[in-house]
Amino acid sequence: MRDITVPKLNSNDDSYILLEWLLPDGDTVPEGTPVAVVETAKAAEDLPSPHSGILHRLVKEGTECRPGEVIGRLFTDEDERLRYLSAPPAARAGDQDVEIVLTEPARDLVARHNLSMDMVRRLGKTIVSRADLEPLLAGGGTPPADSATIARHTPSRHQQAVADVVTRSHREIPAGYAVCKVIVDAALAAARQATEQDGYVVGLTELLVRAVAGQHSEFPVHFATWTDGGDVMLSDAPSIGVTIDVGTGLFVPVLRDANQLSLRAVAEQLLAARMAAMRGEFRAEDLRGANIGVALAEDPIVLAQPMILPPMVAMVSLGARQQEPCLGPDGGLSARSFVYVGLCYDHRLLNGRQAGLFLAALRDALQTPEGLRRLTT
Template identity: 25%
Template sequence: MTDITVPQLGESVSEATVGAWNFAEGDAVKKDDVLVELETDKVAIEVRAEADGTLAAIVAKEGDTVEIGAKLAELSSGDAAPAKAEDTAEAKAEPAPEPEDTPKAKAETSKDSGKSKPKKDEDGGGGGNVVDASIPEMGESVTEGIVGAWLVDVGAAVKKDQALVEIETDKVAVEVPCPVDGIVAERLAEEGDTVSPGDVIARIREGAGGGAEAPAKADAPKAESKADDAPVKAMPAAKRVAAEHDLDLAKVEGTGKDGRVTKGDALAALKSGGAAPDAAEARREPVKAAMTAPEVTEAQSSEPREERVRMSRLRQTIARRLKEAQNTAAMLTTFNEADMSAIMKARKTHQEAFVAKHGVKLGFMSFFVKACVSALKDIPNVNAEIDGDEIVYKNYYNMGVAVSTERGLVVPVLRDADRLSLADIEKEIVALGAKARDGKLSIEDMQGATFTLSNGGIFGSLLSTPILNAPQSGILGMHKIQERPIAENGQVVIRPMMYLALSYDHRIVDGKEAVTFLVRVKDALEDPQRLLFDI
């Protein structure tokens, strides 16, 4: 008998809360199967089986608070495991008719170690195994998500690894891949349902021969009618663009995964005239205009004056984290301004040669990243963070770049920016921005930043006070470049100026350090040669 105990939970973490068990007592488990997750105030820790065997007893129940070294369960080894596993599976199958009315019950009765498991076709459809499509792991500390729009219908033919549905978490959208080639036999959750990693969300009838072919033929008219239904293969953002502009997505060529239409594809179609109405719609436009021309009083209007829409997981997380930053950090903002003449002149002089050699335009962001890295090396407290009663100094420079998307604000990370050239930085920013807009950012893309840059200037912001991206100690706000009169050598001249704002955690960064940091950034921007000479 082997005891399963609470492992080390990380520095300064002494206890955790037991999450949902992935196995029941008597289940057969294999080495490295995830038995349960322990939730701490920082991350979720997976507890895995140390060897093949049977889960003999569960000591700590879901919701219990446990300390490091406490017993969670007992694992027995031996040949009895397979038999017990079968008995448990049969026992679980007996009461299935009553709870199987709900998607969650179906998912729980089919749930195993998180891997898809084929089972015999028992619905009278004939040959072809039915394989469960399960929710994959969605990243560190992510324990649930919201089911998004389904990309396939029941009865549709699907291929292995084809995306079935998107799960929206508080960080990224995760695709659920199809485990085998076959036909969608059943959907166990609908759009808006809350699901967890390992839950079975659909069942796929493997292959297309024998009984597996019958459902496909029965639903043939429906499948054929859906074949050209573009929204089925479109990202949610693209669907919104189509709905707002009466765009027929069936006529838009998709460049996303599996040929799906992205928001960029939809916008490109609009620019090329893809949203032009057909002849019948064009004839109706004057009639619509005539009908809507008179003012409609409030009493006559049939539209609701209020509308309640549930916040997305990402929006909820953004709101929570921003408020936590305000409540936790002693946040203060200092301002300065930079003359952008030198950078604008350098871009104009070398742009063509830069593009010819590197295949990407020379933008402003690469100069700002380099300037910030240089200043962070001089003022290390701005690149540090507070952990309990300790200060953690970072000897690496991962720049978070705030990007606004249809789903909300995300901050992908430009790693080891001190080792990148201007061209490398521009390429990475373009790639991360495209992934953010297409909803393809991974958890890893947004973890580990030590400092953040936020460019509100692209939206016309002249001045702002950015909020810290906890647990970081500093964030630089960039703003609109605007020509202003300034005094220079006793004369008034017009220069392209940008206001700079540094918000910092006053618990770790003193006012002198914050002001010095911002002056170093200003100097590097106004004289980029300082970066070349490392001064």
């Protein structure tokens, strides 16, 4: 008999949720076959079977589990599995199918403090006393049922992960911020033309992603990342993380080798990312490996300073489109569209001059005929 344990999937989470078992009890599982889906704070991960054998599930779907916790077992053959199932409950206390017996004082404690049976099961005992439960309360349990009712809000696991990243960014990165104004009438016209001619939806976001990717060779430090040892690593190609929030939480999927992507490919990948966010289908690998970010704002937010997401050193921001009056060559009054494009940068590596040059290059790409020609071909 061998155990299936939960690995450490990322450095931010101390626990995960077992979303789904992919195979039923009693199935023969080859080594490496995905047997379960575990949700981290950022995405869902398939857990491959560490060995071959006959599966026996210990943990129910929807249960919180921690790195190193045993969630299932693999048996050499059916006879070994049947012997395990016929053993006394005390011999298989980790199995959720085993009935847990609570003493009267323990039942009273569970009721008064709203302790879940999942917490009780993790004690690994089939007979649970009050003394067994007291360490759970000392670690910060649920307040007693008869305590005063207080309105509380508990952030989702995903939002707690966002909070950890933002806290780390504020703690570790001395950020500077610069912003420029970009007239986008020509860019909007180019986007409309691409949409009409080629049949895929393009907007300022897609053009900006291509513009950022096009700066990789000229501004390599803007695409650098910090290593665990404190060194700075330059990247071979731009991998751009784009913020997406469709009401299910903030995600930053990565467009890899973005300088090799056509405008159509950028549009298709961003559309697929938005659909994945809506459906909760992101995998951890979809969210890893960015070396620069693009943060998107929607109306009414016209200017926003984003957080730099470690280990990156720069984050571009795009504000909502605005209009302003302007005088034409003949003195006539008309309206034009503009956006604010910002750059939040790690001041340990980049200074205001480099930030200004980078923003000027983005402005030229989005505002000049030659720049737009490169972005749309």
